[in-house]
Amino acid sequence: MATGRTHRPATRSRGIPEATVARLPLYLRALTALSERSVPTVSSEELAAAAGVNSAKLRKDFSYLGSYGTRGVGYDVEYLVYQISRELGLTQDWPVVIVGIGNLGAALANYGGFASRGFRVAALIDADPAMAGKPVAGIPVQHTDDLEKIIDENGVSIGVIATPAGAAQQVCDRLVAAGVTSILNFAPTVLSVPDGVDVRKVDLSIELQILAFHEQRKAGEEAEAAGESEAVIQTPKESGKGPDGDVPAVMPA
Amino acid sequence: MATGRTHRPATRSRGIPEATVARLPLYLRALTALSERSVPTVSSEELAAAAGVNSAKLRKDFSYLGSYGTRGVGYDVEYLVYQISRELGLTQDWPVVIVGIGNLGAALANYGGFASRGFRVAALIDADPAMAGKPVAGIPVQHTDDLEKIIDENGVSIGVIATPAGAAQQVCDRLVAAGVTSILNFAPTVLSVPDGVDVRKVDLSIELQILAFHEQRKAGEEAEAAGESEAVIQTPKESGKGPDGDVPAVMPA
């Protein structure tokens, strides 16, 4: 560990908390908007409001990146855009493949938000032979048989899975074997991957179920506060039964 | 108004942690699969593996719902499916509207995972007059002008926003004013809503940026390990439980 400076990791700090990393894109988006409006500097209070977070949290987040602010003034917008972009690895181009070009996969391929952030759709891959060669969003769909070759030739390290759930693990295994080390999974399945591979999942169904939980809780509290019956404003028409008073259909043995 | 949220001493264990709520759909999915295979009971260990979580965490999660397991045996699959469904509010039907029927909105409308979980697409809404009346996924698209009427007549409390970012806040405001109290937002914007309204966001761009960060970090560590040993990344000094943990960032005065 013979190093000139043992401490002071500052700008090269590897210890950025995961929660902070997840917020950096949020700050970056707000800063980009300010940059487009040619705003030179911004205070933590203003930027926090734009990003929808607490200002103390924002300052602490930035403190992990280093001291890029000026006391009494705020942060230099352009400089901060660059620093966060660099930290997130957006100063380089990331080729991405999308596997499973159905409803969702096609929508993703058509999404403009990719390129604007340094991500480039390098290839679209589907198992359906009828789709091979057919262009989606201007990119010809390629067959799954060539998956390994495509990954290798394009130097792809990020893969997006938009296949049915049943095929997801298999696709995932092939992607990983071919060299992909980051996966964004839209299929409602738990993917198992070796160490060193990152998986993030986007599950619409889960999000809706979480909303439903809170919705039910709100309705329950409202009914409770009102007095009794669940005849509140937003009771689904068809549902005759309320969230309460149901009887378990099955009892454990 | 009516921000009285503090006096909730939990009449009957109504204090389920948010992190637990977010995992319940995961358990439910795994349990549903077991149910379809007619598996009668499952241990916390097996179910945890299927859901991709720690078994102790799963047991603690279930303990918030009550004691539904049998020691020495495990959990009754059917009963647990029912209990979690009830807790999440999935025993009732939730009408949902999707606003913004473009690439993504159309994909969502076509998504079968909605109905299978108790969510019903009550209406599709778009601002483009050319789309009005045109059926998407068998449901005719309606114009934004009728948004309030649609929400009201269908008793909708959950709305999905899939419009461009610039229109999202405006759409959100109208949804909320019309009575929607839960919103799933796909547009890359921070939505501001009054108290009592829940917003969850799905941001593909953010997910990719988080993956890119880790990807870059992996590449950096690799290069570092290959040749340049500038600094020791992390030296696990004591495998035991050292109370000191991370090195506090020392400030050179």
Next chain:
DNA sequence: ATGTCTTTGTGAACGCGTGCACAAAGATGG
């Protein structure tokens, strides 16, 4: 240079989530 004013950067306290480890509970077998 000195004082005032603004805003950052961070120490410290707190709360939440996680995972270990084990006693209690119940099943199962003799």
Next chain:
DNA sequence: CCATCTTTGTGCACGCGTTCACAAAGACAT
């Protein structure tokens, strides 16, 4: 009925993330 074995339910400790509150740092005016 008792012994043993399996698995739950949870007390506890630890670490991470959030938030407060404030001293320090710099800008700016005089």
